[in-house]
Amino acid sequence: MAILSPRRRRSTALTVAAVAGATAAGVCLAVGSASAGTISGPLYRDPSSAVVRWVAANPGDSRAAVIRDKIASQPQARWFANFNISTAQSEAAAYVGAANAAQQIPVLSVYQITNRDCGGASAGGAPDLNQYQTWVSNFSRGLGNQTVIIILETDSLALLTCLNSNEINARNQAISTATRTIKSANPNAKVYLDAGHSTWNSANETANRLRAAGVQYADGFFSNVSNYNSTSSEANFGRAVISALNGMGLSGKRQVIDTSRNGGASGDWCGDDNTDRRIGMYPTTNTGDSNIDAYLWVKPPGEADGCRYTAGSFQPDLAYSLANGVPNPPTTAPPTTAPPTTAPPTTAPPTTAPPTTAPPTTAPPTTAPPTTPPPTGNGCSASVAVNQWNGGFTASVTVTAGSAAINGWTVTITLPSGAAVTGVWNAQASGTSGTVRYTNVGYNGRVGAGQSTNFGFQGTGTGPSTASCAAS
CATH class of the missing domain: 2.60.40.290 (Immunoglobulin-like)
Structure with missing residues (x-):
């Protein structure tokens, strides 16, 4: 998610400081109890997110109404990507506490694993796995005891190319331990591990990696973070992964899908330069599919991929491009019917989907975009x-x-x-x-x-x- 490094793009971690008065006026949030899946209730919409703050600060901007109604109105994940052991607990507690007070379910994307992004453009995280476990322990103490959704380490299992066998084993153990630490601290936490996406590793390979990383202790897996694969393709992929896990004796696992920008199209792999992408299904726990716990916006729409703008920064032109021409969100719970499982994607698969081993996770290539002019004629x-x-x-x-x-x-x-x-x-x-x-x-x-x-x-x-x- 990086490409988004041919995969996807991640979101830069945000601070947890609240911004007073930064609510988006006049928007309706689609909420309701879940139909199918194992999660019930509305997802948390952060009143201090970057997009909400932008809308509040720019009421006269010609793009504001579209961004307000179709993006700022919706719940999105908070990324915890800046490594700081001393603030891990307080940052988690502040965010989760605000969600609990609103009686909504927060989505927290943890992005701290050692050797993150294979040392590429999104390198960072814990300096070593011992410090990683200390961070996770502190973070877990801030999760309270109500339902929270944890997206645990995007690309950590789909992208293993830069690790040797000992390093892979150590990472698997770290993720397994992190899952159990979170579940022990908050038994109501829903923890999902990395499954890449439908045009990356095969379902069987993905299931093997999930098993090695302790998916038996988790609630399931996430896919399509910061990517563009259609919801139907991801659902089909998820069913195949679940089937493979069932064959290993690991039953009861479910999927969550990032739909933040898989509603259309073609064009450049980098979201910063692409005006053809669109937001996908609005976030909800009401999926109508017993295999899928939620459709989420893990990658906040409008946050840059790092090509023209700083990765993770909110850019109104990107947000407007994603939302322009998209229907308004429903004011009541979405339909309970499951998304189509046989129709082909409405647009081509992501132009940067990673291979069977993933490239770095969230930043575009470090080299400048090609400058070679196109040829003349039919060439x-x-x-x-x-x-x-x-x-x-x-x-x-x-x-x-x-x-x-x-x-x-x-x-x-x-x-x-x-x-x-x-x-x-x-x-x-x-x-x-x-x-x-x-x-x-x-x-x-x-x-x-x-x-x-x-x-x-x-x-x-x-x-x-x-x-x-x-x-x-």
Whole structure:
């Protein structure tokens, strides 16, 4: 979520200081008891969130009404991503206490694991796993005893490429211990572990990773954080993961899905530069699906991915773009029928979905966007941006049509000696080393004149620096 690093993008942690008078006027919150799932009740809408504060401070802005009614009115997750052992308990207690007073369910996204983002652009978290456990213990003491939803360590299980086997085992043990620590402190806490998303690792691989990290102690798993996969695709993926867990004797696990920006579309993988994405289903515990406990906005809409703006900063133009043209939220509980499970996604899968091993978690590639001008005529060009770390890389490739639309493309990339591709998304590959050809998949073959599409891949060794494109 990073891309959002070809995965997704995370939200930067916010402080817990309340802002007086920063409520969004004239909005209705969709609340109601849950239908299906194991959580019942309204989700917490923070009156001091960045979007609410912006609306309160800019009542005359032409974008304010749309942002107020369609984003500020809705409950969103609070990210706990700034590592500070001494304030962990007080920050959690302040946020949870405010939610309890409002008789609403808070969503807390914990993002503190050691070696976060494989040392990439979103690196940070606890310096070591002993300090991580101390932070978790302090944080847990601030959770009270009412229902809270914990999104525990985005990308921590889907992204393991930079870890050796001993480090993977240590991380699994840390997450398992953290889950039990939280549950012991607040038995009503609902804890969900990282499942990546539907176009990352397979359902069976995801289930294996969840089991290794102690999902038996958790309530289930989350998917699609900061990403764009359709709700129906994520629900199908979740059912497959649950089936695999059931086959391991781990029954009763459920899914939560991030729908904060999966309501449409195509375009650049980075939310900062994309005006085609839209918010998805409004947050609710009323899912109508017994496998799904909630649809959540884990990634707060309007918070930047780090391309044009600082990651995690609220940007009204991004929020307006996500909300523009989207129906207003319901003023009563949403329908109890489950989302379609067979219809294809209404838009192409995320142009940055990670492979079977994930790239860094929430920040875009550290290199500048490609500047190669598109070719003239009925041709195409390709530029590659690499996010390199010790022993591996992720590559985001931009395919740009010339002055005429193209109906298919093939990108040729020669990998450095010793490099090997371990996963591909939004393309089909002809090999894993040496010269590799990537061809479009069904939904991204047609590219309008002067327009672009993206695909990506992950590998070991050193990433490539150039790519060539041929239209078909």
